[in-house]
Amino acid sequence: MRCEDLAERITDLLEGDVSPEEEEAAIEHLAGCSRCEVVLAETRDVISLTADHGAIRLTSVDRARMLGAIQAQATTSTGEAQTSE
Numbered sequence: 157m158r159c160e161d162l163a164e165r166i167t168d169l170l171e172g173d174v175s176p177e178e179e180e181a182a183i184e185h186l187a188g189c190s191r192c193e194v195v196l197a198e199t200r201d202v203i204s205l206t207a208d209h210g211a212i213r214l215t216s217v218d219r220a221r222m223l224g225a226i227q228a229q230a231t232t233s234t235g236e237a238q239t240s241e
């Protein structure tokens with residue numbers, strides 16, 4: 157599993173909506189990739205914070221920011237530098 161694959165499946169992983177094989181591959185990747193570990197932790201925080209209010213209701217801004225952060229992490233790890241500002 158690559159960083160991009162993990163980023164794509166990250167919400168499914170957190171919601172338990174993946175096959176045991178996918179979960180195992182993700183855990184294996186996370187064990188050796190601190191960047192994705194950080195992204196996973198941050199995403200989990202966002203989800204648990206919003207879940208406290210009874211439902212996951214990300215605004216489009218929150219969603220864009222989160223996806224941007226995940227993609228930035230994935231891009232960095234593949235060595236394709238990208239300037240966002």
Ligand SMILES: [Zn+2]
Nearest residue numbers: 158159189192
């Ligand atoms: Zn990774």
